[in-house]
Amino acid sequence: MNVLVACEESGIVRDSFIAKGHNAISCDILETSTPGPHIQGDVSDILKYKWDIIIAHPPCTYLSNSGVCHLYQKDDGLGNGERAINKERWVRMYQAKIFFNKILNANCDKICIENPIPHKYGIGKTYSQLIQPWMFGHAESKATCLWLKGLPKLEETNNVKDEWRALPKKEAQRMHYLSPGPNRAKLRSKTYSGIAEAMANQWG
Numbered sequence: 001m002n003v004l005v006a007c008e009e010s011g012i013v014r015d016s017f018i019a020k021g022h023n024a025i026s027c028d029i030l031e032t033s034t035p036g037p038h039i040q041g042d043v044s045d046i047l048k049y050k051w052d053i054i055i056a057h058p059p060c061t062y063l064s065n066s067g068v069c070h071l072y073q074k075d076d077g078l079g080n081g082e083r084a085i086n087k088e089r090w091v092r093m094y095q096a097k098i099f100f101n102k103i104l105n106a107n108c109d110k111i112c113i114e115n116p117i118p119h120k121y122g123i124g125k126t127y128s129q130l131i132q133p134w135m136f137g138h139a140e141s142k143a144t145c146l147w148l149k150g151l152p153k154l155e156e157t158n159n160v161k162d163e164w165r166a167l168p169k170k171e172a173q174r175m176h177y178l179s180p181g182p183n184r185a186k187l188r189s190k191t192y193s194g195i196a197e198a199m200a201n202q203w204g
């Protein structure tokens with residue numbers, strides 16, 4: 001199968017499909033951090049080619065529920081309770097939504113887009129499935145939504161929820177407590193290997 005892994009610099013999903021014998025390539029505006037077939041550039045330019053499956057991880061900064069508070073300015077404290085909109089943030093949110101939909105509407109029969117829980121102003125809550133890393137062998141929590149076209153829901157492979165629950169809070173919420181630094185965003189957005197392997201095994 002010809003597999004396009006869009007918006008992936010880590011190569012994790014790409015390499016899981018390659019390990020199953022597929023012709024997979026990742027694409028990101030960044031170079032890949034793991035050597036392998038990779039196109040560095042805007043994925044919009046290559047969506048038109050004939051792919052058997054597209055798996056995409058588009059940026060979530062302006063679409064996810066955790067960032068919804070930034071759509072409005074802070075309360076001015078004047079007591080009327082009204083908050084002005086943050087125009088720049090709304091523009092960026094619409095740009096992110098257009099990019100997301102460009103991938104979802106690509107001419108390909110099988111598409112999966114992965115993103116955190118969205119807020120109601122962007123793509124809305126019309127995702128197909130919500131998964132957690134603890135469903136795929138990682139004792140961690142990070143609610144992740146999948147928008148699926150022509151693909152069945154991903155089945156859990158190794159449920160370790162009880163192990164995750166038994167962990168001290170700081171370990172159980174490892175991603176949340178990652179120390180600040182230049183690589184924090186990259187580390188937080190890396191796909192879990194158990195999820196990547198499940199995608200390759202079940203959809204490959």
Ligand SMILES: C[S@@+](CC[C@H](N)C(=O)[O-])C[C@H]1O[C@@H](n2cnc3c(N)ncnc32)[C@H](O)[C@@H]1O
Pocket residue numbers: 006007008009010011012027028029030041042043044057058059060189190191
């Ligand atoms: C949320 S991160 C996903 C990271 C991914 N899960 C991984 O394991 O590498 C979003 C990625 O989209 C990339 N990106 C943003 N705009 C892009 C575009 N127009 N074309 C290709 N990649 C893009 C970013 O550089 C970033 O690596």
